[in-house]
Amino acid sequence: xxxxxxxxxxxxxxxxxxxxxxxxxxxxxxxx
Amino acid sequence: xxxxxxxxxxxxxxxxxxxxxxxxxxxxxxxxxxxxxxxxxxxxxxxxxxxxxxxxxxxxxxxxxxxxxxxxxxxxxxxxxxxxxxxxxxxxxxxxxxxxxxxxxxxxxxxxxxxxxxxxxxxxxxxxxxxxxxxxxxxxxxxxxxxxxxxxxxxxxxxxxxxxxxxxxxxxxxxxxxxxxxxxxxxxxxxxxxxxxxxxxxxxxxxxxxxxxxxxxxxxxxxx
Numbered sequence: 001x002x003x004x005x006x007x008x009x010x011x012x013x014x015x016x017x018x019x020x021x022x023x024x025x026x027x028x029x030x031x032x
Numbered sequence: 033x034x035x036x037x038x039x040x041x042x043x044x045x046x047x048x049x050x051x052x053x054x055x056x057x058x059x060x061x062x063x064x065x066x067x068x069x070x071x072x073x074x075x076x077x078x079x080x081x082x083x084x085x086x087x088x089x090x091x092x093x094x095x096x097x098x099x100x101x102x103x104x105x106x107x108x109x110x111x112x113x114x115x116x117x118x119x120x121x122x123x124x125x126x127x128x129x130x131x132x133x134x135x136x137x138x139x140x141x142x143x144x145x146x147x148x149x150x151x152x153x154x155x156x157x158x159x160x161x162x163x164x165x166x167x168x169x170x171x172x173x174x175x176x177x178x179x180x181x182x183x184x185x186x187x188x189x190x191x192x193x194x195x196x197x198x199x200x201x202x203x204x205x206x207x208x209x210x211x212x213x214x215x216x217x218x219x220x221x222x223x224x225x226x227x228x229x230x231x232x233x234x235x236x237x238x239x240x241x242x243x244x245x246x247x248x249x250x251x252x253x254x255x256x
Binding site: 001003004006007008010011014015018019022025026029030031 | 063066077078079080081082085086089128131132135136139140142143238241242244245248249252
């Protein structure tokens with residue numbers, strides 16, 4: 001059960017981190 | 033802004049919003065289904081539920097790199113920058129999906145094979161795939177000349193050779209521990225299909241968002 005929870009949590013964290021990085025790059029490209 | 037970058041902002045916002053709403057609803061539903069709807073597998077127990085995120089991520093990885101391949105060919109044929117943008121955006125998302133596969137796989141393997149990692153054909157070929165596509169981004173990021181798009185496209189085509197190797201590795205080499213096919217029935221199958229649909233829509237939503245960045249960069253470069 002722990003491994004499954006870690007797998008799902010890691011997936012969520014990785015995607016959230018990527019989307020935050022993407023939104024920062026969009027803001028920077030716009031010159032904000 | 034010329035015609036090539038004149039895609040209306042309204043289109044990006046509307047399409048992106050609809051896709052993101054759909055993606056988040058489907059991913060939430062698939063996670064609920066994995067937790068509460070799909071039964072616990074008799075032999076492996078709850079750890080088997082990793083399959084519902086691992087397998088869709090692996091398939092979307094191959095779709096993303098396949099799209100990079102197709103868009104790279106389209107760029108070299110037409111020389112239209114938007115194909116290069118699609119190739120690069122898809123490749124970046126493919127890397128994130130591949131990373132999910134490389135994180136969730138060992139967590140499953142620890143329970144199934146009593147080891148985090150083994151150098152068997154599917155795992156090894158997938159790791160090589162990840163390293164080589166990381167190289168695509170390193171090369172692309174290091175080039176700032178006019179040849180950047182052409183070099184990236186050639187890489188996007190050449191690296192595609194790895195995809196059939198990963199796909200067929202469980203058949204071509206002996207001693208593969210990795211399951212060849214995922215055969216499920218009933219609620220497990222429904223949950224897996226829902227998860228695949230969810231992560232595919234998630235990929236589409238993320239691709240639109242990532243492409244938006246390329247469009248903004250191109251528009252800024254044209255103005256400069």
